[in-house]
Amino acid sequence: MIYSKDPIGEVTVLSDSTHIKDKGVGNVLILLIVLQCLDSGELLINDTVKVNELVEKESKGIEAINFKKGEEITLSQLIRLHLCKMSPDTSLLLAKLYREKTKRSAQERLNTFVQEQSLTANCCKNISGRKRRNAPQMYTINDLKIIANEWTKLPKKTFEYITQNECVYNGKLFERKDLKLGTELFPYRISWGNNRITFHAGTIYIILEAKNQYELDKQLLTLMSDQPARKETLDTLIARRGNSTHFDKNELAIVVTGDTYFGEFYSKRRLSRGKWDPLKEKGYEYALENVKFFLEEADFSIINLEAVLVDDLEKSPLLREKRFVLGGQATQTMNTLRTSAVNLVTLATNHIGDYGQEGVHSTLTTLKAHKMPWIGSGFDEEDALCPYRITTQEQDIFIFNGYWFISRHHVDYEMYALGKHLGGNCISEYFLQAIRETKQKYPSSKIIVICHWSQDYKAIQKYQHSTAEELITAGTDLIIGHGSHAIQTVGEILSKNVLYGLGNFVFSSEGEFELHPNSLPYGMVAKLNVLGKHMNATLHFLQEENHRTNYQPQEINSEDFELILSEWGVERIESLGWKIEKGKRTLSKKLW
Structure with missing residues (x-):
């Protein structure tokens, strides 16, 4: 598990960071690019896109939405579905909508972003973010730090889109559960697999390659507390609880x-x-x-x-x-x-x-x-x-x-x-x-x-x-x-x-x-x-x-x-x- 904690606007790029291999950040970056285009007016929230054969082929995946060729979907729906699933089919459909409305290649736009921000050169060879056989990918936590910081530059109204938790599509409810630790909610987050970027109280928290969702949440709590994972020793706990018996x-x-x-x-x-x-x-x-x-x-x-x-x-x-x-x-x-x-x-x-x-x-x-x-x-x-x-x-x-x-x-x-x-x-x-x-x-x-x-x-x-x-x-x-x-x-x-x-x-x-x-x-x-x-x-x-x-x-x-x-x-x-x-x-x- 790799993690970081940075104040918004003061992201520290690490001199030595571990490469996460065989994966990319295309599914995260395409969403940022689309929201930037919404902010600039290049895209409109009610813009629509039709599912093509390429997107339909992605319906076999575990996290797939199960799109059918010819279906039409609005950008508003698509953003919410992508936040819920961050799946290859939603990533590709976002890229298709971008290409059709701006007349530019989404992959080229992502490549430009990677170059301008000095990200790992091959961190985004596939818009879906998954492994690509003929184009090896890798990224570091530094890449996500820079991308996350760009999210915080969006106007509040646009940034609010990442708080969307559900979407009804073809009669089926897709949702991501509220992130709630104790009594506190964390609405500003982007999650994919066992990875998460959380924006909270002026801070960017990034956790990558966690074993499961519990480990993700546990690590976030630890980063927020600025204290050791455990405050009491086991000996102290046992004594306080009276959890011991001696047989002479x-x-x-x-x-x-x-x-x-x-x-x-x-x-x-x-x-x-x-x-x-x-x-x-x-x-x-x-x-x-x-x-x-x-x-x-x-x-x-x-x-x-x-x-x-x-x-x-x-x-x-x-x-x-x-x-x-x-x-x-x-x-x-x-x-x-x-x-x-x-x-x-x-x-x-x-x-x-x-x-x-x-x-x-x-x-x-x-x-x-x-x-x-x-x-x-x-x-x-x-x-x-x-x-x-x-x-x-x-x-x-x-x-x-x-x-x-x-x-x-x-x-x-x-x-x-x-x-x-x-x-x-x-x-x-x-x-x-x-x-x-x-x-x-x-x-x-x-x-x-x-x-x-x-x-x-x-x-x-x-x-x-x-x-x-x-x-x-x-x-x-x-x-x-x-x-x-x-x-x-x-x-x-x-x-x-x-x-x-x-x-x-x-x-x-x-x-x-x-x-x-x-x-x-x-x-x-x-x-x-x-x-x-x-x-x-x-x-x-x-x-x-x-x-x-x-x-x-x-x-x-x-x-x-x-x-x-x-x-x-x-x-x-x-x-x-x-x-x-x-x-x-x-x-x-x-x-x-």
Whole structure:
């Protein structure tokens, strides 16, 4: 990621700047040229242009508008569509309109600008900005600094065009979401891919080649604050939150379970259809009856709370936007967790923002009031990063919790903690850096990352593999995942163990496994046995098909275990060092 911050009118050109290869800035520069022509009167906002065959061919692209040959579009529409998508088809159509109305080549105009402003010679060989096989392109942040500064010379009325966020074309709404960090809006911006130029408070912020939209927004906040990304050390955070436990012994059992939700959302559905509902008829503890002993017999137990704790389950801004909005009754949920020997809850999930900022705040204050420790969310971004630390006479263990990045969950649902915005802890560079710092400061410690990731009832995704590799490279010793609601197999990356998916622990949904016959209808409980300086893991399996268990998860039988072994592959499991114990229906392994 490359970034800069300059006062408007006082742009500093760097003497040594990194070249971004195989890409150009044509899609940015063509918009500037068109707005300059609007200002000079060479173009009029109601000018029109017809789609030709060349533009129509670009409709296959991911960001394409899907123009059809012969369609006519106004410059006003085209500017707004270009701001929303910055796609090759809108870039080429802007160039066509420019050529037809001014009788000059748009590419020649761009070439002249490049020469006059002393930009990188080959930064704009293609108006679309993308890679061109027979004309290699490259640019630097200096090129964008100069282009951005030219934008600020436009009259205010013309400059205002870049605040346009939506356009209806052929009955379809194209839009770019407001850039809102905390309570502050940033309307003056140009975004393409994971790049952005932002004009705010007399300053030009440029961020290029970010990994994703979250990293873009995070870096903008950091540049604006003029302060380090984190103000508190992790040690200070842990102490302030009380997120630590010391066991004055050498042997203990830590139990980690999967997705947990007592099912108020599904309860309402069942009752509305006149079906029997376990939550109403049997209460909250009913679902835990057959598996509660896992928590009670452990020295320290962790569950993934996949719900927002609120008093009013109907008060969600996402009720008509998300298919599943998971709210849990605060008092009843907490009373059940407290009487079930739960010691820590993880919160970084795709549901933490289901009830907006109020819902996250309600969840945190409820946990705090009941003296229930949590990780994965917090009262601000730093608080959300705080891990939990467990020490024994011979081991020092840090447990982090994060949710992998999904664009829609950031842009549309605002699920992630960012600055003062409440949400879940995003697995990001900020997250990875915290792991690196912990390992550097405490090199003999062990780091466990509990991840919420994957797609519901699906097999392991490539993105899980790449995310796991990043985490382990940063210093993670063990990854425990959940999020797919079905178990996913074990693995190993760089000699470190990955439990890809624990599946559900207690999750009172409506028999979703029947809709996903390729998924295994089981859950896993990971029992981590600390023995001096070593740790062994034992994996226990649960039957999670609610229609089969009558909403009471229970240990699997031998037939279930054979199915799991068949799906995962006995030879593969054993090659990874796991011991298969058919009598106990478990897998076990020495982790370190």
